[in-house]
Amino acid sequence: MKGRAVDLVLAGSGLCAGALMFVTGQWQARVAPAWLFVPLVVCCGALLLRRTAPLASVLVGTAAVAGDVVIGPSLATPLVYTQVLYDACLHGRAALARALLAVSVIGSVVTAAVCLVVVRDVRALGLAVLLALVTVVPILTGSHVRHHRDQATIARRSAEQVARLAEADRANAVAAERAGMARELHDVIANHLSAAAIHATAALSADLGPDGTRQALTVIRENSVQGLAEMRRMIGFLRDPAAVAEAAPGGLAALDDLVARCGVPVGLSVTGAPERVPVSVDLAAYRILQESLANALKHGDGGPVAVAVACTAAAVDLRVDSGLARRPVPGLGGAGLIGMRERAALLGGTLTAGPDGDRWIVAAHLPLDAP
Missing domain, CATH: 3.30.565.10 (Histidine kinase-like ATPase, C-terminal domain)
Incomplete structure (x- = not known):
């Protein structure tokens, strides 16, 4: 919707600029002056197709310029036509831009040759120069802008891909770190607590006598102290990774x-x-x-x-x-x-x-x- 509004504004601006030129006398009509607006309106209408149908926009604009040459010519319609060519190269396929460039260059060269051979006046080369300005320049400009736009798109996608890969690496690193911490916690604490629980169960469920009870309590105490010591070493390692030698068993x-x-x-x-x-x-x-x-x-x-x-x-x-x-x-x-x-x-x-x-x-x- 936003792009459509831009197209309407662009076409309306071209039409208003052409009307201003008409009012100031920037035209030469071989027919009734009112007909001068027809090619201009058609060429401005071609701008409405610049995004959806670039090739059709070029064909309509070319027909409008040809009609303007027959009727006038005027200055407004060729100026709007430069925008048509620029947009065709910017929004159309790359093959269309290459074809337009080839046709415009060949047309300018042929026009220059004809002027020199037929008219035999260097001043007639101005027509070839004008044709090149109206066609070759906007085509090259549109192709150049499109190239940089495509490069920017590729760079942006590459940056997004790198960001996604970095995020995936970070998530994998966090998952691996959590898994490693889970293994260490299990091995450091669970085994000592298991031994303490087993001997506590034995002391509670059977009459071990004074010596047996003392032995069970001794095992429980040793495993508790050892588990606490290893937990402290692990906490120290998490706080200071440089302490790996101290933290390791x-x-x-x-x-x-x-x-x-x-x-x-x-x-x-x-x-x-x-x-x-x-x-x-x-x-x-x-x-x-x-x-x-x-x-x-x-x-x-x-x-x-x-x-x-x-x-x-x-x-x-x-x-x-x-x-x-x-x-x-x-x-x-x-x-x-x-x-x-x-x-x-x-x-x-x-x-x-x-x-x-x-x-x-x-x-x-x-x-x-x-x-």
Whole structure:
């Protein structure tokens, strides 16, 4: 609607300008002066088609100029015709602009040649120059403006695409960060709270005697203190990412301490050189073993758990073999397996976990050349 109003204003302005020229005597009519307005009105009407039908607008405008030459000629109609050509190049197809330019250049050259050959007067070249001004100049101007407009459109779309990609990257980064925080919170806090809950349940549901009750309370206290310490380290890391070394757990080098406080008997076998494992793989291996031992405590049969860690030059292989007989303690289910698989996948490794008869096997392969 706004574009249509602009077309009407433009056509009306051309008509008013032509009327003003007519009043001031800027015309030469071979017929009755009233007919001079016919080509002008037709040419102004062609402006109404400049957006919807550029080719039709050019054809109507050309016919109006031809009629004006026969009747007059006047100055107003050719001036309006320059706007018609300009708009055709601006709003029409690129092929139309190229065709108009070719025709106008050829027409100007042919006119100049005819003037020199037939009239044999250099002053007759003024007609060719006038034809070039009326046709070639507005066509070149419209094509130039269209080129810059198209370039601006391409640049704007490119900027919008870059903005969308940046927003997608930001959203992915936030999602990955939230997933990482969820894994860390689960591994840091949930395992200690699970151990505390299991021993509290045992102390409440059975007569353990003074020694058993004291042992259960000792385990509850140790897990509570350890969980609080790890929570403080994690909060410190979130506040200051440079404190990653302080926030990270001991890794594979601290497996003896992990085994000692896991709450189940563990047979630990470590081969290779854990101290040469990269930090990212070291942390992932530690968390996977931590979660596996916590699951053995929550869901195992209370028997020995076999933990094997093999460090080679290419990867770290983990295997946790535990009994599967105890019924799960209500309220202790979580997302441990999901977190372990995510940790392995982030390093380009694999993790499988599932029953094998009456045993529960967790096996992980973590390559050292992590992406």
